[in-house]
Structure formats: C-alpha cells, structure tokens
Amino acid sequence: MLEKEEKTKVSLKKEDKKQRLLDAAYHLFVEKGFRDTTIQNIVDYAGVAKGTFYLYFKDRYDIQEHVIAAQAYQLFQHAIEAIAIQCPDRFEDRVIMAVDHIIDELMENRDLLHLIRKNLSAGLFEPKLVRLLEVQNSEFIKVFEQDCKASNIPISNPQLMLFMIIELAGSSCYNCILHGQPMDIMEYKPYLYKAIKAILHMEEL
Structure with missing residues (x-):
C-alpha cells in the first residue's frame, strides 16, 4: 500500500x-x-x-507542438461547454456555434492566435499531438461524430469533414483577425458560416 x-x-x-x-x-x-x-x-x-x-x-520544436496541442484542446473544450449550455436544436447550428466560440476566443487572445498560427486542426488531427491529449481531444471528435449520426444529413466521413471545417476556419480567420485580410473578421463571419453549411451538406448534392 x-x-x-x-x-x-x-x-x-x-x-x-x-x-x-x-x-x-x-x-x-x-x-x-x-x-x-x-x-x-x-x-x-x-x-x-x-x-x-x-x-x-526533444527540443524547442517538440515543446512548441505540445503547447499548441494543449492550447487547442482548451479552445475545443470551451466550445463543447458553450454548446452544452445553449444547445441549439439543429446540428449545423451547433457546429457554427462551436466555430464562432473558438473565433471569439482567438479574437480576445491574439497572442494565442500568433502561437497557434494556422495550426488549429493540429490539436485534433496531427498524430504526434493527438497522442499528448488523446482522451481529451477525442471528446470533441466524438461529440461531432455523435451529432452527425443523430442528424439527417448524409456524412460518410465525419472526421474528414470536421478537419475541413477546422482548417477552413483556422487558416482564414488567422488572416482576418490579425491582418484584416481579405476583410475584417466580423464582416467575414457570415461568408465563413455559409461555407461551413455548404460543407456539411455537400454530400446531399
């Protein structure tokens, strides 16, 4: 004992x-x-x-990757908590809310955005980083996959779709928030959310 x-x-x-x-x-x-x-x-x-x-x-680059994974986890976890509180009825609205929550946090913490840069999806999908936070990060993917199954939207590969959405949001919002390119982030949000809805429904075509 x-x-x-x-x-x-x-x-x-x-x-x-x-x-x-x-x-x-x-x-x-x-x-x-x-x-x-x-x-x-x-x-x-x-x-x-x-x-x-x-x-x-191993070196500075290794700990940098671990830090990015840990900070990305926090963003995804906060998004899950926000959805649990407000709980929109429609699947696509829950996805939009999660992305919106992450963007708002990055707007408030530009230092974090500088650190993560365009690597937001790395915390979920980069194999070496996922091993660091395997249990925690799989929760975000699990919630997305469960919502996919519960919705009536045909989605053959939920993880690939989530990757596409996170990559789109992370890379484009980096430029909008930090550089105002191609436009201010608040102007850009409606276009981004239309694009995300199109991705969610692309297999219906």
Whole structure:
C-alpha cells in the first residue's frame, strides 16, 4: 500500500514538472516569441533543471507542438461547454456555434492566435499531438461524430469533414483577425458560416 502511494506521489511530481515546463513555454512563447525563447529560458522560468526538460521533450520544436496541442484542446473544450449550455436544436447550428466560440476566443487572445498560427486542426488531427491529449481531444471528435449520426444529413466521413471545417476556419480567420485580410473578421463571419453549411451538406448534392 505504501509502495503504491509512493509511486503515485512520484508520478504526480513528474506530471507537475512537465506541466510547469509547458506553462513556462507558453508564457515565454507569447511574451518573447518562439524564436527568442531558449530552452534555458524555459527551465529557468519553470524552476527545474535543464536535464529535466529532456526527460519530456526533444527540443524547442517538440515543446512548441505540445503547447499548441494543449492550447487547442482548451479552445475545443470551451466550445463543447458553450454548446452544452445553449444547445441549439439543429446540428449545423451547433457546429457554427462551436466555430464562432473558438473565433471569439482567438479574437480576445491574439497572442494565442500568433502561437497557434494556422495550426488549429493540429490539436485534433496531427498524430504526434493527438497522442499528448488523446482522451481529451477525442471528446470533441466524438461529440461531432455523435451529432452527425443523430442528424439527417448524409456524412460518410465525419472526421474528414470536421478537419475541413477546422482548417477552413483556422487558416482564414488567422488572416482576418490579425491582418484584416481579405476583410475584417466580423464582416467575414457570415461568408465563413455559409461555407461551413455548404460543407456539411455537400454530400446531399
């Protein structure tokens, strides 16, 4: 019993160090930018030894990918929570609400958008990143797939369709929010949502 408790404490301590490194990397990437952040900066901010960094990550690029996955998870999780509260009746309205919620969060946190750039879908579909948050991120995909089945819309490959929607929203909104190109994000939203509805119904044609 004591041995089991000791192993649990060690495991929790390891997870705490890993999380501190992730939190430190996120803070520094946002504050200084990825290019100007060194591994030494990260471990100093996290308060751990440099060798500890390499127990969890290969290099700066590896921890950057982990940070993107973690932040993307938060966005998707918040979208699920918003849908659960308001619960629109129609499937396509729930999809639009999820995308709208994610866009609004990125509008409010442009530093996060700079970090994620156009890689929003990576948190759900990039194999290496999905392994980091496999259980959590599969929840968003699972909700989408369940809604697909419950709707009367013919969708042969729900995951591919979700990928298309997230890629479209993530890449185009990056330019609209940060650069106002081709137009302001609020002007762009109606066009984006029409395009998403068209994607959802494309197999009816």
